[in-house]
Amino acid sequence: MDSKLAVGIDLGGTNIKSAMVTANGEIALHRSRPTLSERGPNPVLDDMVEMVDELVKAAGVPRDNVVGLGLGSPGPLSHRDGVIYKAANLPGWKDVRVRRYLLEHTGLPSVLDNDANAAAFGEFWVGAGKGKRDIAVLTLGTGIGAGAVLGGEVLRGHFENASEIGHLIVHVDGKPCSCGQLGCLEAYASPGNLAHEMTEMIRGGQASSLAEVLDKQGTLETRDIAEACRDGDELATEMWDRACKFIAVGCINIQHAYNVETLVLGGGMANAGALLLDNVRRFHREMAWRLVDDAPEIVISKLGHDAGVIGAAGLAWAARDASIIA
Amino acid sequence: MDSKLAVGIDLGGTNIKSAMVTANGEIALHRSRPTLSERGPNPVLDDMVEMVDELVKAAGVPRDNVVGLGLGSPGPLSHRDGVIYKAANLPGWKDVRVRRYLLEHTGLPSVLDNDANAAAFGEFWVGAGKGKRDIAVLTLGTGIGAGAVLGGEVLRGHFENASEIGHLIVHVDGKPCSCGQLGCLEAYASPGNLAHEMTEMIRGGQASSLAEVLDKQGTLETRDIAEACRDGDELATEMWDRACKFIAVGCINIQHAYNVETLVLGGGMANAGALLLDNVRRFHREMAWRLVDDAPEIVISKLGHDAGVIGAAGLAWAARDASIIA
Numbered sequence: 001m002d003s004k005l006a007v008g009i010d011l012g013g014t015n016i017k018s019a020m021v022t023a024n025g026e027i028a029l030h031r032s033r034p035t036l037s038e039r040g041p042n043p044v045l046d047d048m049v050e051m052v053d054e055l056v057k058a059a060g061v062p063r064d065n066v067v068g069l070g071l072g073s074p075g076p077l078s079h080r081d082g083v084i085y086k087a088a089n090l091p092g093w094k095d096v097r098v099r100r101y102l103l104e105h106t107g108l109p110s111v112l113d114n115d116a117n118a119a120a121f122g123e124f125w126v127g128a129g130k131g132k133r134d135i136a137v138l139t140l141g142t143g144i145g146a147g148a149v150l151g152g153e154v155l156r157g158h159f160e161n162a163s164e165i166g167h168l169i170v171h172v173d174g175k176p177c178s179c180g181q182l183g184c185l186e187a188y189a190s191p192g193n194l195a196h197e198m199t200e201m202i203r204g205g206q207a208s209s210l211a212e213v214l215d216k217q218g219t220l221e222t223r224d225i226a227e228a229c230r231d232g233d234e235l236a237t238e239m240w241d242r243a244c245k246f247i248a249v250g251c252i253n254i255q256h257a258y259n260v261e262t263l264v265l266g267g268g269m270a271n272a273g274a275l276l277l278d279n280v281r282r283f284h285r286e287m288a289w290r291l292v293d294d295a296p297e298i299v300i301s302k303l304g305h306d307a308g309v310i311g312a313a314g315l316a317w318a319a320r321d322a323s324i325i326a
Numbered sequence: 327m328d329s330k331l332a333v334g335i336d337l338g339g340t341n342i343k344s345a346m347v348t349a350n351g352e353i354a355l356h357r358s359r360p361t362l363s364e365r366g367p368n369p370v371l372d373d374m375v376e377m378v379d380e381l382v383k384a385a386g387v388p389r390d391n392v393v394g395l396g397l398g399s400p401g402p403l404s405h406r407d408g409v410i411y412k413a414a415n416l417p418g419w420k421d422v423r424v425r426r427y428l429l430e431h432t433g434l435p436s437v438l439d440n441d442a443n444a445a446a447f448g449e450f451w452v453g454a455g456k457g458k459r460d461i462a463v464l465t466l467g468t469g470i471g472a473g474a475v476l477g478g479e480v481l482r483g484h485f486e487n488a489s490e491i492g493h494l495i496v497h498v499d500g501k502p503c504s505c506g507q508l509g510c511l512e513a514y515a516s517p518g519n520l521a522h523e524m525t526e527m528i529r530g531g532q533a534s535s536l537a538e539v540l541d542k543q544g545t546l547e548t549r550d551i552a553e554a555c556r557d558g559d560e561l562a563t564e565m566w567d568r569a570c571k572f573i574a575v576g577c578i579n580i581q582h583a584y585n586v587e588t589l590v591l592g593g594g595m596a597n598a599g600a601l602l603l604d605n606v607r608r609f610h611r612e613m614a615w616r617l618v619d620d621a622p623e624i625v626i627s628k629l630g631h632d633a634g635v636i637g638a639a640g641l642a643w644a645a646r647d648a649s650i651i652a
Contacts, residue, residue, distance in 0.1 A: 076618045134484040150481065157476075157585025158460040159620035164582040167615060169575050171498050172514075179615045181578070188498075249495050252507070256490040257583040259483025289493060289505045292402045294485035 003061050006320075007052055007069040007108065008313030010115065013037060013089025016044070018051045019306075020059050020066075021313030025126030027306060029058055040092040041084075049105040067320045069108040070312035071098065072118030078160050082112045111319045115139075115308050116163065117154050120147025121318075122311025123264045128302040134260040137301070138165065138250060140269035140276075142192040143178075144185060148258050154315075155258075166190065170249050185253075189246035191222040191269045198225055198239055208235040226272040241279060248283030255288065255296055266301030273300060329387050332646075333378055333395040333434065334639030336441065339363060339415025342370070344377045345632075346385050346392075347639030351452030353632060355384055366418040367410075375431040393646045395434040396638035397424065398444030404486050408438045437645045441465075441634050442489065443480050446473025447644075448637025449590045454628040460586040463627070464491060464576060466595035466602075468518040469504075470511060474584050480641075481584075492516065496575050511579075515572035517548040517595045524551055524565055534561040552598040567605060574609030581614065581622055592627030599626060 005028060010017040012035060019030035031051050035044060048071070056063055074087040082099020102110040113121070120137040129135035133152050139145035144166030148155040155162045166186035167179050174183030187193060198220050202211050210228050214220055228236035251263055269276055277300050288295055303310055331354060336343040338361060345356035357377050361370060374397070382389055400413040408425020428436040439447070446463040455461035459478050465471035470492030474481040481488045492512035493505050500509030513519060524546050528537050536554050540546055554562035577589055595602055603626050614621055629636055 132484075150476075150483075151479075153477075155476065155584075157620075158458075158587035158622075159585050159618070161618050161620045162583065162585035164585075167582045168494070168579045169613070170495055172496055172572065172575055179617045181613060181615050246498065249498055253494045253579070253583075256493045257488065257579075258481075259485050259488035259490075261484035287495070287507060289507050291505045292485070292487050294483075294487045296484075 004065050004067055005059060005061060006067050006313040006316040007055055008309040008311070008316070009048055009051070009069065009071045010118065010308035010312060011035070011044070011048070011071060011073040012115070013074070016047060016051065017309045018048070018055060019309045019313065020055050021310055023317060025122075025310055025314060027310065029055065030309070031055060035090070037090045041090070041096045044090070045096075045098065045101050045105075048102065052106045052108065063107065066108060068316035069102055069106055069110045070118065070314065070316035070319075071102065071110065071112050072115040072308045072312040073098070073112065075114040076161055077112060077114055079111070079113045079117075079156055080160060082110070084112070109316070109320065111315045113154065113312070113315055116145030117147040117156070118311035118315060119145070119266060119307035120149055120163075120311065121154055121314050122303050122307040123266065123301060124149040125314040126303070126310065127307060128264045128299045129262045132262045134258065135262040135264060136163070136165070136254045136258055136260045136296075137264040137266055137307070138247065140191050140247070140265060140267035142190065144190045144250070145267070148260065150258060150260070165250055165254060168250070168253050170246065170253070185246060185250045189243050189250060191243070191267070194225060194239060194243045195220045195222060198236065201235060201239075206235055209233045210236060222269050223271065226275055229275055240275070244276065244279035245283045248280050248287055251280065251284050251296070251298055252288045255294060259294055260296050263296040263298045264301050265298065266304070266307055270301050270304070276300070329391050330393055331385060331387060331391060332393050332639040332642040333381055334635040334637070334642070335374055335377070335395065335397045336444065336634035336638060337361070337370070337374070337397060337399040337416075338441070339400070342373060342377065343635050344374070344381060345635045345639065346381050347636055349643060351448075351636055351640060353636065355381065356635070357381060361416070363416045367416070367422045370416070371422075371424065371427050374428065378432045378434065389433065392434055394642035395428055395432060395436045396444065396640065396642035396645075397428065397436065397438050398441040398634045398638040399424070399438065401440040402487055403438060403440055405437070405439045405443075405482055406486060408436070410438070435642070435646065437641045439480065439638070439641055442471030443473040443482070444637035444641060445471070445592060445633035446475055446489075446637065447480055447640050448629050448633040449592065449627060450475040451640040452629070452636065453633060454590045454625045455588045458588045460584065461588045461590060462489070462491070462580045462584055462586045462622075463590040463592055463633075464573065466517050466573070466591060466593035468516065470516045470576070471593070474586065476584060476586070491576055491580060494576070494579050496572065496579070511572060511576045515569050515576060517569070517593070520551060520565060520569045521546045521548060524562065527561060527565075532561055535559045536562060548595050549597065552601055555601055566601070570602065570605035571609045574606050574613055577606065577610050577622070577624060578614045581620060585620055586622050589622040589624045590627050591624065592630070592633055596627050596630070602626070
C-alpha cells in the first residue's frame with residue numbers, strides 16, 4: 001500500500017512540472033522541463049506522456065502501483081469533460097481533449113482541473129489548509145488566480161469557472177483589466193500590475209532605489225520590489241502597501257461570499273512572507289466589518305510552488321477514492 | 327402521502343408569516359400576524375407556536391401528517407445549532423435557542439436558517455431556479471440579502487454567514503455602509519439607499535415629480551420611484567439606473583465567485599419587473615467580461631414575497647429527506 005503513487009503535473013507557460021506523490025501528499029520524486037509552447041498542443045502532450053514514463057521508471061514501481069494522473073492547467077477548461085478550451089500562454093490550444101489523450105497514452109485514469117483549483121486542493125489536502133473543510137487560496141503570480149474548497153469539495157460552478165476572485169469588481173468604473181472589465185481586483189492588486197506601475201513611475205521620474213535595478217534588468221520582479229520595501233524605499237513601500245490593501249479587499253469579499261475558515265496566500269508574491277502577510281492582515285482588520293465575527297485566518301501557502309503539482313496528484317487520489325474518473 | 331405537509335415560517339421585523347406547504351411547494355393555507363417585536367423573543371416564539379397549532383387545526387390533518395417546521399429568520403444565526411445570535415429589527419434577541427424551543431412546543435422536527443437562505447432555497451426548490459442545481463438569489467428589500475444554492479445545497483460557510491453579497495466591497499474607500507465597511511454593494515444598490523438618496527436630493531432642491539409624493543407621504547417607497555421612472559421623471563430614472571448598475575456589478579461578482587447558472591432578483595424592488603430586469607441585464611451585458619461565456623441567466627423571482635415561507639418549509643422537507651434534523 002505504501003508504494004502506491006499518483007502523478008501530478010503542473011502545466012505552465014514556461015515549464016511543465018511533474019511529480020510522483022504519495023498518498024500522504026509527499027513528493028517522492030519530480031521532473032521538470034521547459035514547455036516550449038510554440039510547438040502547439042500535441043508535442044506538449046507527448047512531453048507529458050514521456051515525463052510520466054520517466055517518473056514511473058525512476059520510481060521503480062510496477063505501473064499498477066500508480067493510481068492515477070492529475071493535471072493542473074491554465075484554462076478555461078472543463079474538469080467534467082477533460083477538455084482544455086483555451087490556455088493562457090499556450091498558443092494554439094483549442095478544445096483539446098486532454099484527459100482522453102493522457103488516459104490513452106499513459107494508461108492512467110486521469111483528471112484535469114485548472115491550475116488555481118489544483119493549487120487550492122493541494123493546500124486543502126496537505127498544505128496550509130490541512131484539516132480544514134472550507135478554504136480559499138489566492139495565488140498571487142503575475143495575475144491573481146483563486147480556488148475554493150468548500151465542504152471538502154473544489155468549487156467549480158455550473159460553467160466550471162467559479163472562484164475567479166481576481167475578476168471581482170472592487171472599484172466600479174475603475175482601471176481597465178486585461179479581461180475586458182473595469183475595476184477588477186487583479187487590475188489593482190496583482191504582482192504583475194505592481195511591477196508595471198512601479199516601472200511606469202520610475203520611468204516617469206519618481207525617485208526610487210529601484211531605478212538602478214530597472215536600468216540593469218530592464219524589468220522589475222516582485223522580489224525586487226519586496227527587497228526595496230525592506231530597505232526602506234518609499235515609493236516601493238507605498239505601492240506594495242496599496243497592492244496589499246487591495247488584496248485585503250479580495251480577502252473581505254471572499255469572507256462574505258464563501259465564509260471560509262482559512263484563506264491562503266500563495267504564488268510568487270507570497271515568498272515575501274511577513275511583508276505580505278502582516279500588511280494584508282492589517283488592512284483586513286482595518287477594513288472588514290465587525291458586525292459578525294467571521295473573519296478567516298489569513299495565512300501564507302505552505303506548499304509554495306509545489307501546490308499545483310501536489311494538488312493535481314491529490315485530485316487524482318481523490319478521484320480514485322470517489323471512483324469518478326474516466 | 328398527498329396529505330403530508332410542512333410548516334414554513336418567515337419571521338420579519340414587521341410580520342410573522344406562516345404557511346402549510348405541500349411536498350410540491352404549494353401553499354395549502356397561510357396565516358400572518360404582526361411581530362410586535364418590542365415584546366422580546368419569548369412572546370414572539372409563543373406566537374409562532376400558536377400559529378403552528380392554528381395551521382394544523384385549519385389544515386384538518388392529523389399532526390403526524392406534518393413532517394416538520396422550517397423557520398427563516400434575520401440573523402446572524404446558526405443553522406447547525408438552531409440558535410439566533412442576534413436579529414436585525416428584533417430587539418432583545420440574543421443567543422435564542424429557537425430550534426429546541428419550537429421542537430419542544432410544537433413537537434415538530436424543526437430547522438432554522440436565515441431569511442435570505444430560506445428565500446434562495448424556495449426559488450431553487452419550486453421558483454425561478456427550479457430544475458437548476460446552482461443558483462443565487464439577491465433579495466432587494468430594504469438592504470440586500472443574498473443566498474446561494476450550489477450543487478443543490480444551501481451554501482452556509484464555516485461561520486454560517488456565507489453569501490453576504492450585499493457586503494462585498496465594490497468601491498474601495500467608497501460610501502460608508504451601515505455594517506461598518508466602506509464601499510459595500512448595499513451602500514450603493516439597496517432600495518433603502520435609493521429611497522434615501524432620492525429623498526436627500528429632492529429636499530436639497532433637485533427637481534422631481536416625486537417632490538409632491540414626498541411632501542404627502544413623508545417618505546419614498548421603491549414603488550414610488552419605479553412609477554416616477556415609468557412616468558419619465560429624470561432624477562428618478564438617473565438614480566434607478568445607478569442602482570441597477572450596481573446590482574449588475576453584484577451579479578458580475580456572483581458570476582465570478584459562484585458561477586451559477588441562474589441569478590434570481592427578488593424582494594420588493596423586483597416588483598418593478600422589466601424596469602429592474604432590463605436595466606440590470608443591460609448593465610451586466612455592458613460591464614461583464616466576454617473572456618469566458620459563463621454569464622448567468624438573470625431572472626425575476628417567481629415566488630415573490632412567499633419565497634421565504636415556501637423556502638423555510640422546503641428546508642423542513644429537505645431535512646426530513648436527509649434525516650438531519652434535531
